[in-house]
Amino acid sequence: MMRTSDLIASAANALRSNPMRSALTALGVIIGVASVVAMVALGSGAQAQVERSIASLGSNLLIVVPGAQRGGGGVRAQAGAGGGWDSLTIDDAAAIAQVENVAVVAPSQRARTQVVANGLNWNPQVEGVTPSYLEARDWQIAQGRMFDETEERQARRVIVLGATVADQLFPNVEPVGQMLRMAGGNYEVIGVLESKGQSGLGTDQDDIVLAPLTTVKRRISGRRGRGDTVSQISVKAVSEDALTLVQEDVETLLRQRHRTREGEDDFTVQNLSSISETAAQTTQVFTALLAGIGAVSLLVGGIGIMNIMLVSVTERTREIGLRKALGARQSDILHQFGLEAVTLSVAGGIIGLIIGVGGAWLMTSLFNLPLVIKPETAAFAIGFSGLVGVLFGAYPAWRAAQLDPIEALRRE
Amino acid sequence: MAALISAQKLTKHYRMGDETVHALDGVSFDVARGDYCAIVGPSGSGKSTMMNIIGGLDTPTEGRIVIDGNDIGEMSDENLAVFRNRTIGFVFQSFNLLPRMTALENVELPMIYGGVAPAERRERAAALLTRVGLGQRMDHRPTQLSGGQQQRVAIARALAGQPPLILADEPTGALDTNTGIEILALFRELNREGVTIVIVTHDHEVAAATRRTIEMRDGHIVSDKANDRSARHDAHV
Ligand SMILES: Nc1ncnc2c1ncn2[C@@H]1O[C@H](COP(=O)(O)OP(=O)(O)O)[C@@H](O)[C@H]1O
Ligand SMILES: [Mg+2]
Numbered sequence A: 001m002m003r004t005s006d007l008i009a010s011a012a013n014a015l016r017s018n019p020m021r022s023a024l025t026a027l028g029v030i031i032g033v034a035s036v037v038a039m040v041a042l043g044s045g046a047q048a049q050v051e052r053s054i055a056s057l058g059s060n061l062l063i064v065v066p067g068a069q070r071g072g073g074g075v076r077a078q079a080g081a082g083g084g085w086d087s088l089t090i091d092d093a094a095a096i097a098q099v100e101n102v103a104v105v106a107p108s109q110r111a112r113t114q115v116v117a118n119g120l121n122w123n124p125q126v127e128g129v130t131p132s133y134l135e136a137r138d139w140q141i142a143q144g145r146m147f148d149e150t151e152e153r154q155a156r157r158v159i160v161l162g163a164t165v166a167d168q169l170f171p172n173v174e175p176v177g178q179m180l181r182m183a184g185g186n187y188e189v190i191g192v193l194e195s196k197g198q199s200g201l202g203t204d205q206d207d208i209v210l211a212p213l214t215t216v217k218r219r220i221s222g223r224r225g226r227g228d229t230v231s232q233i234s235v236k237a238v239s240e241d242a243l244t245l246v247q248e249d250v251e252t253l254l255r256q257r258h259r260t261r262e263g264e265d266d267f268t269v270q271n272l273s274s275i276s277e278t279a280a281q282t283t284q285v286f287t288a289l290l291a292g293i294g295a296v297s298l299l300v301g302g303i304g305i306m307n308i309m310l311v312s313v314t315e316r317t318r319e320i321g322l323r324k325a326l327g328a329r330q331s332d333i334l335h336q337f338g339l340e341a342v343t344l345s346v347a348g349g350i351i352g353l354i355i356g357v358g359g360a361w362l363m364t365s366l367f368n369l370p371l372v373i374k375p376e377t378a379a380f381a382i383g384f385s386g387l388v389g390v391l392f393g394a395y396p397a398w399r400a401a402q403l404d405p406i407e408a409l410r411r412e
Numbered sequence B: 001m002a003a004l005i006s007a008q009k010l011t012k013h014y015r016m017g018d019e020t021v022h023a024l025d026g027v028s029f030d031v032a033r034g035d036y037c038a039i040v041g042p043s044g045s046g047k048s049t050m051m052n053i054i055g056g057l058d059t060p061t062e063g064r065i066v067i068d069g070n071d072i073g074e075m076s077d078e079n080l081a082v083f084r085n086r087t088i089g090f091v092f093q094s095f096n097l098l099p100r101m102t103a104l105e106n107v108e109l110p111m112i113y114g115g116v117a118p119a120e121r122r123e124r125a126a127a128l129l130t131r132v133g134l135g136q137r138m139d140h141r142p143t144q145l146s147g148g149q150q151q152r153v154a155i156a157r158a159l160a161g162q163p164p165l166i167l168a169d170e171p172t173g174a175l176d177t178n179t180g181i182e183i184l185a186l187f188r189e190l191n192r193e194g195v196t197i198v199i200v201t202h203d204h205e206v207a208a209a210t211r212r213t214i215e216m217r218d219g220h221i222v223s224d225k226a227n228d229r230s231a232r233h234d235a236h237v
Helices: A004-016 A019-056 A090-096 A133-137 A149-153 A163-169 A213-220 A243-258 A272-315 A317-325 A330-367 A375-402 A405-410 B047-054 B077-087 B103-113 B118-131 B147-159 B177-192 B204-208 B229-234
Strands: A061-066 A068-070 A074-076 A102-112 A115-117 A120-122 A125-129 A141-144 A158-161 A179-182 A185-193 A208-212 A232-237 A267-271 B005-016 B019-031 B036-040 B062-067 B088-091 B165-169 B196-200 B212-217 B220-226
Touching (some): A004 A330, A061 A272, A090 A232, A090 A243, A102 A133, A102 A213, A115 A163, A120 A163, A133 A232, A149 A213, A158 A163, A163 A185, A185 A208, A208 A213, A267 A272, A272 A317, A272 A330, A272 A375, A317 A330, A317 A405, A317 B077, A330 A375, A330 B077, B005 B047, B019 B047, B019 B062, B019 B220, B036 B047, B036 B177, B047 B062, B047 B196, B077 B103, B088 B147, B147 B165, B147 B177, B165 B177, B177 B196
Parallel strands (some): A158 A185, B036 B196, B165 B196
Antiparallel strands (some): A061 A267, A068 A074, A115 A120, A115 A179, A141 A185, A158 A208, A179 A185, B005 B062
């Protein structure tokens, strides 16, 4: 039996003797593995991004917005009496709070206005909220504090900044305690939110200013609409299991309160977990698809190896005959040629992995995605390329092992 | 002592379409240990077929052949490989050295399949190359060697497994006369040291340099006689 070290030396020797051909043959696998690794990393990055941004939207969360849902999921204001953007009220929020399995209800009013501080202008999303908003959304305070119920009721001019706004307006100073101007009034910054990053839709969730709901209604967007309307009600259920039930109950309740029937609703209850599931599924399919494309090129690489190995067996027929005459067993020849194929493919796999990781890094930094390289992806890439070598090297190696030594020696 | 080679009624048939070629047609002979014999005969008379069967590269259609106690016809592929490695040293007309490898590596090759440890292998290969007069050429590749030198490397390789039997099919066929004489001198020396040698040749002078000449024609042995000593001396070897 041949020693393993001799087997490896013999394979290395054969591959070295034709470096250009070896490199070109490995190239097929290199491209295949590199594309699988890069594609999976890109897909996983997108998935992680979607998951992260969905988690940042809050868990077990229902969002009630005015207007009816049409067709594929878009929300539109319904024309006609009572069907407009101002159909949701603070009283609706209070009523929803009584629904079973509801943990937190947070009505909010959106406004857009310019804020000014130290001569710097910025146009963030301004959200009038109650203190419970943070709990509903699973948001955290990074510095300072959130305003309390009393401040909210009294329409105080206190605000909490999103990380982007804080960075933009107060790049060099501690934001908490600073003043800024908004809609003609002076507001005190009492807190800064923890950064949440981009949402799945690419909007910056940190580009936000939270102000007491009453303050926003009275001082910023008060001129528009009825006094007690809100643009959104966030409803947090006690558990994920209860979410669907709570959604149905909230819909029933609002239909009673608004005197509408199913199909003619002037509101929409969005279930974020179902959105997140869809998004996760989409990115999974996306990842699988990309990996599939890579796998096909890996397959093509494997066929390239088989092709070259067959050529090599034909070219080296005499060598095979000689080796057999000198005492090589069929298994020795099988192992020698098999190992050549596996060496080609595994070397291709390792180089492909390195290139794939590099490519993934490039693409994720280009698309601003997190770089996710799972160790199992790397192991899979190497293992799979080895498997490709075994599968596609097996037939040529078997052919070599089966050669009749006399015929082989007679060949020129 | 039992004969090293014992062939009884060997036949080898090849079917070529409707026709059957009788490459060997009932051949029987023995070769004693330590013998040095030549097989001669016209092209197509079955010499190579005979050598291939003795060397365990081929099996007879009928008949029995026992080499060094091994019944070739009964052996599995695996055992034939081991047999070739331990019992036979092949020398070919066209040398059959691997061009990628140095002379030393070529000589090591049979020992790789024999499972000899690398250090010992190297040492033995170097000793053998020195023995055939190529001590200064160990790191040369076949293309950097003359025909005679290549055949010496091939002989060193044939000796690497310390086989009792060397089979050489037209070993001087690709060499000029003087180089051929040198190679024959080497064989003769090896034979004196106890190695049994069978060579195929169609050169009667080469045959005369051996102890015994077996003449074949159409798959039969037509004559088998000992060469007298004087003839061997006449051939200058
Ligand atoms: N593989 C084969 N298939 C068919 N015929 C063969 C084969 N090998 C040898 N022969 C035939 O067997 C006969 C003996 O061949 P061979 O032993 O090579 O002769 P020699 O070596 O004496 O020239 C020839 O007629 C040859 O054509
Ligand atoms: Mg012949």
